[in-house]
Amino acid sequence: MTETLTEAQPLSFEEALERYEPVMGFEVHVELNTATKMFSSAPNAFGDEPNTNVNEVCLGLPGTLPVVNGKAVESAIRLGLALNCQIAPYCRFARKQYFYPDTPKNWQTSQYDEPIAFDGHLDVELDDGEIFRVEIERAHMEEDAGKLTHAGTSGRIQGAEYSLVDYNRSGVPLIEIVTKPITGAGERAPEIARAYVSAIRDIVKALDISDARMERGNVRCDANVSLMPKGSSRFGTRSETKNVNSMRAVEHAVHYEIRRHAGILAAGGSIVQETRHWQETTRTTSSGRPKSDADDYRYFPEPDLVPVTVTEEWVAALRAELPEPPAERRRRLRQSWGYTDAEFRDVIAAGLLDAIEETVEQGAAPAVARKWWMGEISRLANARDTEPAELGVSPATIVELNGLIEQGRINDKIARQVLEHHVDGEGSPAEIVAARGLEVVSDDGALTAAVEKAMAENPDVVEKVAAGKLKAIGALIGPVMKETRGQADAGKVREIVLQKLGIEG
Amino acid sequence: MSEISRADVEHLAKLAHIAMTDAELEKMTSELGVIVDSVKQVQEAAGADVPATSHPLPLTNVFREDVVGHVFTAEESLANAPDAEDSRFKVPAILDGE
Numbered sequence: 001m002t003e004t005l006t007e008a009q010p011l012s013f014e015e016a017l018e019r020y021e022p023v024m025g026f027e028v029h030v031e032l033n034t035a036t037k038m039f040s041s042a043p044n045a046f047g048d049e050p051n052t053n054v055n056e057v058c059l060g061l062p063g064t065l066p067v068v069n070g071k072a073v074e075s076a077i078r079l080g081l082a083l084n085c086q087i088a089p090y091c092r093f094a095r096k097q098y099f100y101p102d103t104p105k106n107w108q109t110s111q112y113d114e115p116i117a118f119d120g121h122l123d124v125e126l127d128d129g130e131i132f133r134v135e136i137e138r139a140h141m142e143e144d145a146g147k148l149t150h151a152g153t154s155g156r157i158q159g160a161e162y163s164l165v166d167y168n169r170s171g172v173p174l175i176e177i178v179t180k181p182i183t184g185a186g187e188r189a190p191e192i193a194r195a196y197v198s199a200i201r202d203i204v205k206a207l208d209i210s211d212a213r214m215e216r217g218n219v220r221c222d223a224n225v226s227l228m229p230k231g232s233s234r235f236g237t238r239s240e241t242k243n244v245n246s247m248r249a250v251e252h253a254v255h256y257e258i259r260r261h262a263g264i265l266a267a268g269g270s271i272v273q274e275t276r277h278w279q280e281t282t283r284t285t286s287s288g289r290p291k292s293d294a295d296d297y298r299y300f301p302e303p304d305l306v307p308v309t310v311t312e313e314w315v316a317a318l319r320a321e322l323p324e325p326p327a328e329r330r331r332r333l334r335q336s337w338g339y340t341d342a343e344f345r346d347v348i349a350a351g352l353l354d355a356i357e358e359t360v361e362q363g364a365a366p367a368v369a370r371k372w373w374m375g376e377i378s379r380l381a382n383a384r385d386t387e388p389a390e391l392g393v394s395p396a397t398i399v400e401l402n403g404l405i406e407q408g409r410i411n412d413k414i415a416r417q418v419l420e421h422h423v424d425g426e427g428s429p430a431e432i433v434a435a436r437g438l439e440v441v442s443d444d445g446a447l448t449a450a451v452e453k454a455m456a457e458n459p460d461v462v463e464k465v466a467a468g469k470l471k472a473i474g475a476l477i478g479p480v481m482k483e484t485r486g487q488a489d490a491g492k493v494r495e496i497v498l499q500k501l502g503i504e505g
Numbered sequence: 506m507s508e509i510s511r512a513d514v515e516h517l518a519k520l521a522h523i524a525m526t527d528a529e530l531e532k533m534t535s536e537l538g539v540i541v542d543s544v545k546q547v548q549e550a551a552g553a554d555v556p557a558t559s560h561p562l563p564l565t566n567v568f569r570e571d572v573v574g575h576v577f578t579a580e581e582s583l584a585n586a587p588d589a590e591d592s593r594f595k596v597p598a599i600l601d602g603e
Binding site: 034035036040041042043049050051052053054055056059061067068069070071072073090092097099100101149150151161162163164165166167296298300301303305306307308309 | 571577582583595599
C-alpha cells in the first residue's frame with residue numbers, strides 16, 4: 001500500500017480559487033463580562049494573581065454544586081436575538097467529558113443537542129459595502145477552561161516537562177456561536193472570515209455582554225476550511241485552525257488553509273481531518289491533533305443543573321431593549337456625518353466611532369470631531385503608547401477647545417498645545433489658555449508693532465509683496481509668529497501688511 | 506442477551522483512562538450487561554409516550570444573582586494540590602487534548 005500524500009507545496013491563492021471552491025465554518029467563543037462565573041459566585045476577572053478568582057466550584061471539588069448565573073442566561077438570549085436566532089423555550093446543560101488538566105472536573109459544562117439559540121443569520125458588510133449573509137447554526141452556553149503554561153525548554157507543549165495550571169479562567173461564562181457551512185464565498189472567503197468575526201465583536205460590544213478584547217481572548221475564533229472541486233457540491237475534508245485571535249489572523253489563516261488544501265488536493269493527496277495551530281510569525285498553520293467527527297465526549301444531561309425555560313414574555317422584553325444593530329448604526333452615522341468611505345473606514349479601524357459620535361452629540365461639527373480624534377489626539381496617544389480613548393480627553397473638552405478657536409481666541413497651532421497641556425493634567429482648555437497667557441494677540445497695537453518689525457527686517461520680502469506677489473506675505477508671518485510666541489492670527493497679519501502697503505486684499 | 510460487548514467496555518475504559526486486564530474486561534462486560542438489562546425493564550414499562558427523564562424534580566430556572574461571593578486565596582486553592590509552583594497547580598505534561 002502506498003502512503004497517502006498529506007503534504008505538498010501550497011498553491012497560489014489565485015490558482016487555488018481557479019480549481020476549488022472554499023467552504024468555511026466558524027466557531028466563535030465569546031467570554032461574557034458578567035461579574036461572576038457561569039456556575040459559581042467567584043469573580044470573573046482578567047489579569048489577577050493565579051488561582052485567586054476561584055472557589056470550590058471552579059476547582060471541581062467533590063460535593064460542590066453549580067448554580068447558573070441568571071445574567072449569563074440573559075446575555076445568551078440577547079446575543080441569540082441579535083443573531084436573528086430562535087430561542088429555545090426549554091433547554092438543558094450537558095457534560096462534555098474529556099481528560100485534560102484545564103478542567104478540574106474532567107468535564108466541561110456545556111450544551112449539547114439543546115442550545116439556547118439556533119437557526120439565525122448575520123449579515124456582514126464587506127469592505128466595498130457588499131452584504132454577505134452568514135447562517136448561524138446555534139449559539140450555546142458553556143464555561144471556559146483554566147489556563148495551562150507549559151514549562152520546559154521550548155515553552156510549547158512539545159518537549160515540555162510539566163504544565164502549570166491557573167484556574168482563574170475556569171468557569172468564566174462563554175457563548176459559543178457556530179455557523180452553518182459557508183459556501184459561495186469564493187475569492188472573498190478570507191475577507192468574509194474577517195468581516196464575520198468583526199461583526200460578532202461589534203455585536204457583543206453593542207450588547208455590552210463582553211469586553212470583546214481579542215488580545216485577551218474575550219473573542220476567540222476556530223476557523224474550519226475545506227475545499228471542493230469547482231462544480232462539485234460535496235464538501236471536502238476540513239481542517240480546524242484553533243484560537244485565531246485577531247481579525248487579521250482569521251483572514252490570513254483562511255487564506256493560507258485554502259492554499260494549503262489546494263496544494264495537497266492538486267498533487268493527488270488527501271486532507272487530514274485535524275486541528276491546526278496558527279503561527280503568526282510565518283502566517284502559516286501547523287498540524288495539531290487528529291480530530292474525528294466521532295470524538296466521543298459521552299455527553300449527557302447535567303444532573304446538577306435544572307433545565308432553563310424561556311417564556312415568550314421574557315424574549316419579548318429582551319428583544320424590546322436590544323440596541324441598534326452595529327451595522328445599521330454605522331450606515332446611519334456615515335450618512336449623517338458625510339465622511340468619505342475611506343475616512344469612515346479609518347474612524348472604524350481606529351475604534352473612534354463612539355468618541356466621535358459623542359463629540360458630535362455635544363455640539364461639534366462631524367468634520368471637527370474627526371479632525372481632533374483622528375489627528376492630534378491619535379498622535380498624542382501614539383506618542384504615549386496608549387489608545388486615544390485612554391488619554392482622558394472628553395468630548396466636552398474637544399467642544400470647548402474648538403469653541404476657543406471659533407471665537408478667534410486661539411489658533412489651531414496653539415489649540416494643539418493646549419490639548420497636550422490638558423492631557424498632562426493642567427486643567428480645562430480655557431483654564432490653560434488663561435494660565436499660560438496663550439490668547440491670540442488681537443490687540444492691534446502689539447500685533448502692528450510685530451508686523452512693522454518683521455517688515456523692517458525683511459525689506460526684500462516687502463518689495464516682492466509691494467510688487468504684487470501676495471504669496472510672499474507668508475515669509476513675514478513666520479517672524480511675526482516668533483515675535484508673538486505663536487499667538488498671532490495669520491489672517492490679521494496679512495491684513496495689516498496689505499494695509500501698510502496700501503494694497504487691496 | 507446483553508447489548509454490552511467487550512469492545513464497548515474496552516472503548517469506555519480507554520475514554521475513562523482506566524487500564525484494565527483481560528480478566529477485568531471479561532468481568533466488567535458481564536456486570537455492565539446485567540445492569541443494562543435491568544434498566545431495560547424500566548424502558549419497557551415506560552412506553553413511548555413517556556419522555557426520558559433527566560431531572561426527576563419539576564424545577565426549572567434556578568438562577569443565581571450575578572454578585573461576587575466568597576473566593577479562595579491562592580494558598581487555599583492549592584491546599585489539596587499534590588504539587589504546585591508559582592501559585593499554580595503543577596501537573597505532568599499531557600499531549601492529547603487541546
